[in-house]
Amino acid sequence: MPSTAPPVTEGTPFHSQGTHPQGLAALTLGAIGVVFGDIGTSPLYTVKEIFAPATGVPLDAHNLIGAVSVIFWALMLVVTLKYVVLILRADNRGEGGGLALTALAASATQGRPRLRHGLLLLGVFGATLFYGDSVITPAISVLSAMEGLELVTPVLKPYVVPATVAVLVGLFVMQRFGTGVVGRLFGPIIVLWFATLGIVGALHIVRQPAILAALNPLRALDFLAARGWHLFAAVGAIVLALTGAEALYADMGHFGRRPIQLAWSVIVLPALALNYMGQGALLMGAPAAIENPFYRLFPDAWVLPVLVLATLAAIIASQAVISGTYSMTKQAIQLGFMPRMAVKYTSAREAGQIYIPSMNWALLAGVIAAVLGFGSSSALAAAYGIAVTLTMFITTVLTYFVVREGWRLPAPVAIGATAFFLAIDALLVAGCAVKFLDGGWFPLTLGLALFLLMSTWARGRTLLVQSIRKExxxxxxxxxxxxxxxxxxxxxxxxxxxxxxxxxxxxxxxxxxxxxxxxxxxxxxxxxxxxxxxxxxxxxxxxxxxxxxxxxxxxxxxxxxxxxxxxxxxxxxxxxxxxxxxxxxxxxxxxxxxxxxxxxxxxxxxxxxxxxxxxxxxxxxxxxxxxxxxxxxxxxxxx
Incomplete structure (x- = not known):
């Protein structure tokens, strides 16, 4: 979990109803700064990848409206309806996230040992995919932000990758000091980031109001239907707009359900929708801006300040994932799926502020390998998404057993809702699967390797206890x-x-x-x-x-x-x-x-x-x- 969590008394859960002495406004600001960093940096690269040559989507006004419509309705259905409205209610005593949901589903199926065991393994596999995402997110977020250097002057292009590596090394080196001081700056910086996204997007919409046709869901359906065999390639790019949706659920225990719902509805969703529409509007009038439509939204004099702001936003997005990796690792250790590791507590006040040295350096090595191996945000985009979408699919499956077995919802309601979201998840997974050979293998291989280690450790510990008991x-x-x-x-x-x-x-x-x-x-x-x-x-x-x-x-x-x-x-x-x-x-x-x-x-x-x-x-x-x-x-x- 992110390290900017509010103080929690040992043994007392912070419940998801959003009531806390810090107040709803403070918690909402904190949620904006931590929870939405990942999804908030998606406009840096999503639109550019939708119209990349590999997707086969022609760059014209009709397809721009259709693509933006798909993004908008994906945000509404997957993020708003699935996560913000429904899954945030599936809290495990106030906590969210993959392992918390796994424990909840396992508890709901306590009377069926084989099913329970299968759900535990499925949940652990979902957790390992989170680690794959944790490698890709810092790499693509910081690299895409630093690619703005090319627009300042082409002379700086050779320095994009070295500058990215330098920023990432500095970020990981600072982890051992904790993020309490930096954390207090996260909220205001990300609020400024979202305000910038919304304002610049709205200005371009005013110049090209035809893009507002994207609000019609029929334009999204028309766009998808027209893709033919290229549908999955297009969906594989569009899914980049949804990366970070899992963070809404994973970070619920730190901020509560209401602050996350409020932040998304009032600030984050409007800002993202306006920016994606603004990029579409820009490209309708200036197709040549497809080389980097996000930075081309701004006048040349604004590129450098926006580059600095984007880099800060990317660092914050990376920090949230890194902190989440520490928390996931701690949970996995205590649930018996990982060997013990040294856990450092970097704050006497905030229980969420932990630092795991071995995981920190392993994560840094993976992130640097991703940056050097792929070399650009476009190449990394091919690797991005498959781990996220598989995690979304697993979350939907686990949630079914919670709502059906735990909450005792009627079977038609539980099955109907699950089937609807599984259909969307399956389409997203298929869209990312076509990028397997182009880079999607990277997070999957990493996840499978970790799953092997975690399942071996859990099985070995069970056999060890049995051997000790026998002897x-x-x-x-x-x-x-x-x-x-x-x-x-x-x-x-x-x-x-x-x-x-x-x-x-x-x-x-x-x-x-x-x-x-x-x-x-x-x-x-x-x-x-x-x-x-x-x-x-x-x-x-x-x-x-x-x-x-x-x-x-x-x-x-x-x-x-x-x-x-x-x-x-x-x-x-x-x-x-x-x-x-x-x-x-x-x-x-x-x-x-x-x-x-x-x-x-x-x-x-x-x-x-x-x-x-x-x-x-x-x-x-x-x-x-x-x-x-x-x-x-x-x-x-x-x-």
Whole structure:
């Protein structure tokens, strides 16, 4: 999620109704600055790509009106009706986004394990496509903005790609400092951007009012019908106007439903519609402006200031996607689909401000590779869209199970609405699929590679827990067999973190074997991440006394919570167990995965899982454990 979210108290969801102490106006401004950066920069390149030679669309007044009409009604049907009106209502305790929707759909189908498993895999695949989008968005947004340098003077053309790389490197390097200060500037800059889009578009509409015929949906249908076999190529370009629609849903938890709906209806949609119509009006009178219709909307003296504004808008659009990648990664880790990674919190006030170094540099490498490999926004446009449209398709499928199984809407309503939007989504996917060999393979390959890694990690962790349970000793009989009077007892508390609370922690067995000592208080601790965004503090801890100085504690976190174990353990005192942080040691079992022949996974996947396990981030840092109170003991486990 974007890093400019309003402060959220730990364990308390920000609900989507839009009520918040900051006020509706402040939240709406924040939403404009973060949520709409991606879709707001689409006018930089969309119209130019619709009339590129590859689409086969002749540049004339009839087709200009038709193309602009398709853009307008796509914004109305896909963004306004599907996302703003309908899908924003499918919030998971105030949170939105692919993984939040996946958890919601999985919860709605809890009684059907196979369907639930399939929906989880589908949702994870949709999440991996988001990563593909996260590589393409910064590349095409900044590169298309910097291509305005060519219009300032052709001498600067060789510097477009180097300047783009420099801006992107600077953007990613700054991530570790957080975006709190810059974030406060996002809203006003993007408001200025949308105002500029709307005003310059309106001026050209006044000069060529015939473009207003694009408001007639029949012109859109006529344009699509006239394309013949070139329909999919044209749709593949038009879909560029919709990229960023998923951000409306993904960022709902930070701003609420009402501010996003208000921002879209009052500012963003009118500005985009006016600008696209303005570009159409310009091209009706000056077809030669197709080389870069966005910048040609402005007088020559205005190109440089608009270039600066466009670059800022592109950076903001990129920042929103980058921050969203961090949040998606954190959610995936806590839902068990990714290994632990170091998560840095860059703000003491704002829970959404996180920084994941390994993901940051991996993302930068992918973005730079995209810029250097494709070299222009037109080339990148071929790669753009397929990941976005597939994500839209998956969102529609998952939403069906939420509204039908979760909300119990009548089958005709749920099926009818789903079929309508799936038909639109299928057309958009098909339009982008024709660009597969021209670059569409890039985000898909990246998404499939990530899906392989995430599914391997989830499957490997399941098998690992099963292996530990199979080889381990049952906890209850073990405690009953202990003879405390014959054991030396240390006057401290030992906390053993385990994945399976029914078996004896391997670290406890090692401690008894090598040190021949048992602590006075022994805590068998399990951390459970629920398929909800937030778990409130009063539901965070479960304590059960097992006898002989043993307790079983389960800590519950949502996938948006920060898993601070020491802080959560302070909540055990009202349940009769007081733990002194200065007298508590944490014992961890660090499993070394040993691939075996004839296992439940292919041997190459076992090796891959073993490599991922070796390189997983520190449990100590992930669970906020005090490093001077941690003892790690190794164990070899076959899967």
């Amino acid at each position: 381990g000793l049952e906890l209850a009989p073990f405690i009953e067999s202990l003879q405390p009077q014959t054991l030396q007892r240390a006057e401290r508390t030992a906390v053993y973190l385990v994945t399976d609370p029914t078996t004896v922690p391997p670290a406890l067995l090692h401690n008894l074997k090598h040190n021949q000592v048992l602590h006075m208080r022994n805590i068998v601790l399990t951390v459970v991440f629920r398929e909800v965004p937030w778990v409130p503090m009063d539901e965070r801890v479960s304590v059960q006394a097992l006898g002989h100085g043993f307790w079983q504690i389960t800590l519950y976190f949502g996938f948006m919570n920060t898993p601070d174990v020491p802080k959560a353990l302070l909540l055990t005192e009202p349940q009769g167990l007081r733990l002194d942080p200065f007298e508590t040691s944490f014992f961890l079992s660090r499993e070394t995965v040993v691939p075996s022949s004839g296992g439940a996974m292919a041997r190459w996947r076992e090796r891959l899982f073993a490599a991922m396990s070796r390189n997983a981030g520190s449990v100590v840092e992930f669970f906020k454990l005090p490093s001077n109170a941690v003892v790690e003991l190794g164990a070899r486990v076959q899967i």
